[in-house]
Amino acid sequence: MPSITGPVLDQTTPALARAWHAVALSGEVAAGPAATQIWLLGQPWCLARVPGAGLTAWADRCPHRLAPLSAGAVEAGGIRCGYHGWFFSVDGRCASIPATAPLEPPGRARVEIPWGLTERYGVVWMAPQEPASPLFDLPEWDDDSYSTGLSEVVRTPAGAALLVDNFLDAAHFPYVHAATFGTTEAASVVDRGIERDGFDVRTTFETWYREGGRTQPQLLTKEGSASLTVRLRLEFPESGTVIAILFSCTPERAGQSRVYKLLARNDLDHDPDRLKAFIEEEDTILREDLSILERYDHECVPLDRTVEIHTRADRLSLAWRRLMADFVGID
Ligand code: FES
Numbered sequence: 001m002p003s004i005t006g007p008v009l010d011q012t013t014p015a016l017a018r019a020w021h022a023v024a025l026s027g028e029v030a031a032g033p034a035a036t037q038i039w040l041l042g043q044p045w046c047l048a049r050v051p052g053a054g055l056t057a058w059a060d061r062c063p064h065r066l067a068p069l070s071a072g073a074v075e076a077g078g079i080r081c082g083y084h085g086w087f088f089s090v091d092g093r094c095a096s097i098p099a100t101a102p103l104e105p106p107g108r109a110r111v112e113i114p115w116g117l118t119e120r121y122g123v124v125w126m127a128p129q130e131p132a133s134p135l136f137d138l139p140e141w142d143d144d145s146y147s148t149g150l151s152e153v154v155r156t157p158a159g160a161a162l163l164v165d166n167f168l169d170a171a172h173f174p175y176v177h178a179a180t181f182g183t184t185e186a187a188s189v190v191d192r193g194i195e196r197d198g199f200d201v202r203t204t205f206e207t208w209y210r211e212g213g214r215t216q217p218q219l220l221t222k223e224g225s226a227s228l229t230v231r232l233r234l235e236f237p238e239s240g241t242v243i244a245i246l247f248s249c250t251p252e253r254a255g256q257s258r259v260y261k262l263l264a265r266n267d268l269d270h271d272p273d274r275l276k277a278f279i280e281e282e283d284t285i286l287r288e289d290l291s292i293l294e295r296y297d298h299e300c301v302p303l304d305r306t307v308e309i310h311t312r313a314d315r316l317s318l319a320w321r322r323l324m325a326d327f328v329g330i331d
């Protein structure tokens with residue numbers, strides 16, 4: 001793969017361990033003895049619902065002979081490695097070694113557990129280390145006037161940071177999204193200025209949106225943080241419609257990302273057919289972006305700002321690069 005000079009954000013950038021990531025759908029982590037293996041930043045993790053303790057994660061490598069713990073069996077209070085039966089509690093400590101019982105397991109017989117693990121909006125979120133930015137909320141999801149749903153969760157070879165960068169961009173609408181919402185009126189990018197507050201960056205674009213043959217003005221607020229999750233709010237002053245989106249890309253490992261897109265919209269009257277049509281349109285929009293991103297000859301975002309050529313229309317992307325450079329500790 002052709003290289004990019006200078007520092008980059010890629011699928012295994014260590015600083016990204018200090019962020020919340022979407023790692024599974026809640027339904028993918030079942031109750032019962034079977035655990036679930038997920039990948040994040042090139043490392044496998046074992047997820048399980050432990051009787052008496054709830055949702056739990058461990059690094060998916062037993063310290064005995066490095067077998068994947070996810071091949072073991074979930075029991076009350078922890079998981080038993082499927083290879084030689086060492087039992088690990090939800091705090092990561094080894095509580096018993098059947099082959100040498102009643103000897104106490106050595107203190108270093110422990111498995112890494114993540115700093116944070118939670119479920120929100122039907123998704124499991126994990127922060128391996130203490131995150132620099134809080135997990136974005138999506139207040140519209142809990143508002144009864146909104147219909148909510150999840151776009152198809154897709155796995156792609158495109159880089160997770162590139163996907164986030166694309167989601168923060170507004171200049172591609174008339175080109176990449178010409179068959180869906182993109183209009184020629186949106187070619188000129190107008191934003192209301194970039195606001196940066198710590199590890200939070202946002203702007204509101206004054207742009208246009210086409211839907212069902214109608215083109216209307218749109219106020220589009222995009223917000224990024226020290227994470228690979230973006231929050232969007234699309235407001236249509238003419239119709240009063242509001243769409244809120246939480247978009248999260250998981251850098252699973254080199255050449256493999258997963259995309260989660262949580263959707264809330266206030267004009268669907270909880271009509272399942274209209275919600276289904278809206279979600280299918282959002283699936284199509286994501287495929288349009290992937291058609292470009294999967295053809296890139298790299299999967300990283302350069303943090304050296306001289307690698308690309310930026311214009312005023314790239315201000316939000318540039319501000320996010322600066323934020324992420326601060327986050328990973330690059331001057
Ligand atoms: S490898 Fe896990 S108990 Fe031996």
Ligand SMILES: [Fe+2]
Binds near residue numbers: 166167
């Ligand atoms: Fe797009």
